[in-house]
Amino acid sequence: MDQQRLDSYQRGTSRDFNEHVLHKTILVGDSGVGKTSLLVQFDQGKFIPGSFSATVGIGFTVMLLGDSGVGKTCFLIQFKDGAFLSGNFIATVGIDFRNKVVTVDGVRVKLQIWDTAGQERFRSVTHAYYRDAQALLLLYDITNKSSFDNIRAWLTEIHEYAQRDVVIMLLGNKADVSNERVIRSEDGETLAREYGVPFMETSAKTGMNVELAFLAIAKELKYRALWHPDGPRFQIRDFVESQKKQPSCCSFS
Numbered sequence: 012m013d014q015q016r017l018d019s020y021q022r023g024t025s026r027d028f029n030e031h032v033l034h035k036t037i038l039v040g041d042s043g044v045g046k047t048s049l050l051v052q053f054d055q056g057k058f059i060p061g062s063f064s065a066t067v068g069i070g071f072t073v074m075l076l077g078d079s080g081v082g083k084t085c086f087l088i089q090f091k092d093g094a095f096l097s098g099n100f101i102a103t104v105g106i107d108f109r110n111k112v113v114t115v116d117g118v119r120v121k122l123q124i125w126d127t128a129g130q131e132r133f134r135s136v137t138h139a140y141y142r143d144a145q146a147l148l149l150l151y152d153i154t155n156k157s158s159f160d161n162i163r164a165w166l167t168e169i170h171e172y173a174q175r176d177v178v179i180m181l182l183g184n185k186a187d188v189s190n191e192r193v194i195r196s197e198d199g200e201t202l203a204r205e206y207g208v209p210f211m212e213t214s215a216k217t218g219m220n221v222e223l224a225f226l227a228i229a230k231e232l233k234y235r236a237l238w239h240p241d242g243p244r245f246q247i248r249d250f251v252e253s254q255k256k257q258p259s260c261c262s263f264s
């Protein structure tokens with residue numbers, strides 16, 4: 012286990028869910044009393060002086076799903092820190108999370124991103140979290156056929172356990188490893204069309220389309236949350252199709 016995951020494990024943000032211990036704690040109180048500082052102290056073991064910023068008004072939970080080894084943790088770390096975790100593969104235990112505040116069309120949006128273990132033995136634990144997610148990023152590995160074949164089973168689980176209107180996006184990860192590709196991009200497109208979900212290929216290693224995936228999700232969720240009959244319309248599939256082929260895509264602003 013690397014140091015970061017070991018720390019996270021010891022803090023309890025990544026649990027050995029064989030214990031079947033699930034709890035949620037909600038911090039409430041006036042603005043400025045120290046709720047965020049308390050959480051940062053618990054999560055990172057440090058106090059950040061002078062960092063007061065009112066917690067943003069809208070926040071969403073995004074969950075990463077897919078077989079073990081498809082690159083979910085790397086995808087999250089690339090988005091959060093702009094870095095690629097190479098080297099030994101260490102499977103996620105249970106569930107872990109990271110927060111990132113982004114600005115979408117001038118609105119600050121907090122994304123809480125849950126990284127789930129792809130291993131079968133954690134499945135019953137992660138199911139318990141599906142219903143709290145507003146969006147799901149479902150990954151397969153373009154160099155691993157069974158991870159693609161299992162997407163239908165993942166979608167069946169999603170329909171069983173997640174909210175009915177959850178936003179789903181299909182991602183073919185590891186697009187940088189073109190010499191080991193076994194799943195064609197068209198196969199991903201066809202499957203996504205069958206289920207009516209947006210699709211793109213990504214690379215957690217190079218960062219290709221990582222930001223775009225989260226940007227599209229954040230825009231869709233913000234659109235739904237702040238929907239107004241006279242406001243501009245937003246279609247996530249059209250947005251993804253128009254952006255993903257561009258050499259240097261969009262970013263949060």
Ligand SMILES: Nc1nc2c(ncn2[C@@H]2O[C@H](COP(=O)(O)OP(=O)(O)OP(=O)(O)O)[C@@H](O)[C@H]2O)c(=O)[nH]1
Nearest residue numbers: 079080081082083084085102103129185214215216
């Ligand atoms: N070349 C390449 N390797 C990747 C990419 N994403 C992940 N990897 C590698 O794939 C392996 C698995 O990555 P993880 O992110 O740990 O996989 P995971 O889906 O989180 O796995 P679980 O935690 O078991 O569910 C690691 O060795 C990564 O370095 C990618 O986009 N390109």
